[in-house]
Amino acid sequence: MAMTRGTGSGRTALVLVTAGVALVVLVALLAPLLAPYPADATGGTETGRILRPPSAAHWFGTDELGRDVFSRVLYGARVGPVVAAAVVTVSLLVGTAAGLVAGYFGGWIDEALMRLTDVFLAVPALLLALVLATVLTPGPVGLTVALTVTWWPWYARLVRGEAASVAGRPYTEACRALGLGHRRTLLRHVLPNASTPLLVQASTDVGGVLLVTSALSFLGLGPQPPTPDWGLMVEQSQNYFTTQWWIGTFPGLAIMLVAALFFLLGDVLRDRLDPRHTPRIRP
Template sequence: MRKEETVKILLRNKLSLIGLAIIAGLILMAILAPVLAPYPDQALGEPNLQERLQPPSRTHLFGTDHMGRDILSRVIYGARTSLLMGFSVVALALLIGVPLGLMAGYFSGKTDLVIMRVTDIFLAFPPLLLALLIATSLGRGMTNAIVALAISWWPWYTRLARGMAISVKERPYVEASKAMGISDWKIMLRHVLPNSLSPIIVQATMDMGSAILEAAALSFLGLGVQPPTPDWGLMVSEGKDYFLNYWWYPVFPGLAIFITVMAFNLLGDAVREVIDPRLRRRLL
């Protein structure tokens, strides 16, 4: 995969560039939140009751909430929480799902049967519903929400990794490695895993937006991030009761969620075009 070809494909897809720029901006915003936020103390929960529910103005570009806190500052800090939860959910789901899928596909037999039957049990439930049940059992909090979402997501990566492992293990270089006496675990790490990564990376990139959205849903329902920690889903939940008279309260954090999810979906399309050989040939 030549760098020039990758750049050429990305430049052709303007929407992908927009998504990549938005994500880069969000990551930068999360890192520099203490510098960018106009009112860092309010972002972290300090009340300012003298200015509660003020409309957007020069002083407060996004207005203020029911505690008088600057919504722009809380949206900026909320990027930290939302991105952290999204990355954590996908990473944990990958760590659980991919090794199980590779073992199921490579070893087949009883190993495949046991792993895939357990996977089917988890897949029988809608992911968000299963996450709600797990989060309710574990209790409220960001860590528990991450664990709940990861447990509900790992089966999808298991099925994807299993399919790739079944395809890769039949290739000549794997058969040659077996004939040379190389152990199964080394073959999995050196050959099966690297050659199975492309669709997994694409899926993980596209899942980032969904992970952020579902994490926001748990916070909205009171099972995720707890106040006064700034979080977009929590802010929408707090602002829903004020929507008719103070529209800015839930609208701006809601827009932040929408833009972030859209950006990751656009980036996922770009990654798919770059990695998939058939799409590369068509685009070049």
């Protein structure tokens, strides 16, 4: 009997990473209950609350307005990661639809859709997102639209290759011979073959989109003050980094840890779902 090497460790890694992602989701949902202070609560006339280092009262210290950094980091889980998840979800839907149609029907439809994706892919993604975010109204919605426009072609390319390879196989031809509609054939026979690479790519992309989102927020093209966005918090800490290090360090660590978590999720899913990445030992 064949035995998969590292099955136990792979399952443990999947459980741990999934638990980490679930923790991020819970923090985003329960931020008002978990945060010891409101996100925008300032020190007011209490000058002693301004720029205080980490302590028992303020675990991550306070910023230049006396706001609790720990509370703002918790609330920040409702901004950057949510924007990243929205970008990946919308890009996945648009790119999958375009890739399925192009790969399945071929011909001039495939040519037209793929040339359209080439137009977007010809421009560096970050540069195009920067231009679009500058034109659109700064904020989560504008940032989501700008990044979605730059991200969907990657999914279209990925799905198109899978759909084109499946479209000519015997069982697909049998579906056509039986008179099954194109929609049913696409959804029940073509799309499932592309689900594994799509799931792996989408999981990894959440981390990548979060990094780009934070970079654009750092440049002032994302959520605007006083929104507790991690990238914006890092930008606002520039003048205090050498003296009050905690203001920008903890939001920056949150960006790094959540992005790394989704990168790990993509790697674990690839190893679990793609047999080409699973080493086997046979007796």
